[in-house]
Amino acid sequence: MDFDRSDSFNKQTLQEVAKKIPQLDVSSVETLLTFIKTSYKVHSLIEENLGFYGLSPGRIRVLLVMYVENDKYFTPSELADKVGITRATVTGLLDGLVRDGIVERRNHPNDRRMVMIRLTHDGVKLLNRVLPPHYLLIAQLMSGLNETERKSLVHLLEKIEQNLPDHAQTPVQEP
Amino acid sequence: MDFDRSDSFNKQTLQEVAKKIPQLDVSSVETLLTFIKTSYKVHSLIEENLGFYGLSPGRIRVLLVMYVENDKYFTPSELADKVGITRATVTGLLDGLVRDGIVERRNHPNDRRMVMIRLTHDGVKLLNRVLPPHYLLIAQLMSGLNETERKSLVHLLEKIEQNLPDHAQTPVQEP
DNA sequence: GACTTATTATTAGGTGGCTAACAGTTTTCT
DNA sequence: AGAAAACTGTTAGCCACCTAATAATAAGTC
Structure with missing residues (x-):
């Protein structure tokens, strides 16, 4: 979602747009x-x-949250809130991270709606x-x-x- | 792709990561x-x-290129180069823009590999x-x-x- | 003239983001 | 206790990006 990638819109071009759009x-x-x-x-x-x-901005954000508190378990909701993305997106990221062995999913002992997420040993090594x-x-x-x-x-x-x-x-x- | 969305990673958290990673x-x-x-x-x-x-950053970038030279036809490759995205992405964007009547596709008269793209009248009105x-x-x-x-x-x-x-x-x- | 190379747009498949809808659970409220 | 509300994670479907592969066509070369 970035706006400017090339230099095609140089100052000259900008002047031309400005002619058409006085608000510019x-x-x-x-x-x-x-x-x-x-x-x-x-x-x-x-x-x-x-x-x-094998990481991406989305992945590293989620992983860093877990990295700073290594032993703790996190719920997907918690990760979503801390990272600032939706729960649905977290689900997608976790699917990949679990597949790659970087993170593990567990059932929450008390609340059966929840899932608990933690870095695997390999995940910690990767971040190190x-x-x-x-x-x-x-x-x-x-x-x-x-x-x-x-x-x-x-x-x-x-x-x-x-x-x-x-x-x-x-x-x-x-x- | 943006990295920072929330304030979960405040200075305090940063200090903790810094303890683990001396390069920080x-x-x-x-x-x-x-x-x-x-x-x-x-x-x-x-x-x-x-x-x-109904626009997006990707769409507006492509449209602006055509807007500044209103009468000209552009090929998808040309648009991709000017905007700084791949031709494949341009194809996808154009699919949507054609569907929405903002842009029109035509066959190139000489080179049958190519396609020519231009803003429709509605497209120009939209940008205005x-x-x-x-x-x-x-x-x-x-x-x-x-x-x-x-x-x-x-x-x-x-x-x-x-x-x-x-x-x-x-x-x-x-x- | 035939063959190889290059170029064009598209398709297929992956990623990370979103919203909306869902089923399963828990909590709350009478 | 039972119904309503709230919450959890997932799914489905969309978008915009990517790379790699493809078919069609054009250009270059022998």
Whole structure:
């Protein structure tokens, strides 16, 4: 669901659209384009890296929740809430993760509606192998910004968020 | 594909992961989290708005290419290249757009492998109706940043891009 | 001119997201 | 106690993306 992928929509093209649509503010759109394009690139890169280990953004988000509390069992609902996706999507992700032996499903002892999910031993090993290069990549991505610049970036992003209409609820993260 | 949706991965959780993974640089991850979370929110909002008119990010990207050169015919390959998605995906998008009467498919007069695509009259009318509020929303999103701040944001984003490995080709945009 | 190579659009099959509907359970409320 | 309400996970069906394979056609080569 990303908007900008190529450079086909350069400034020149933008000017042409602006001729037809008076509401178009070129400066706003250019800034947004850069923003979305960068986020697409960053996202793709991380996704590509996880792909080497058979993981995906969706999978890693769910796995990380379990990784930080290793011994605990989680219900699909709990995972859905923590990750910010629907229960239906979690079911689909778990199907794959169980198939690949990364996670195990168990019946809940008291409530027969529920299922309990936990990382398998192999799942933990996988994460121990995947996470170091994952975070190394993130550190590398940010290495061009010093602490001041990072704060400044976060500050600008927060300013954008303040202009989001309230009804647009937000859910998550994957560190 | 977005990574961060909820706030389940707050700083505290991050600290815990950092204990297990020494490669994790908290400042980098925090900055990236904010970045991805904001981009997710912005993206969702735009998507939601387009949805009111039966459009999606994928559709609008393809349509915009045709909108700026209204009379021209485009081949699916051409659209794929300009938008930065595969031809297979374009085929799928066009199926829907043709079904909805927004776009028309024609045979190429000389090369029988090719197909020629063009906006229908209804398609043009739809875009004339959709684009003004679309760009109004973008202007609103950026209204919290003055010109200096926008330049500063773009500059910081470019710094991040400079640290992307080269092999990660990038494709595009939707203004 | 025939054969190989390249190109086009499409199909098939996979993924991760969504909503809506469902059956099975538990809880709540009279 | 029994009916209604609420909750759980799954399924079904849609979308937009991907890769790989395919059939049809065009272009290049010997």
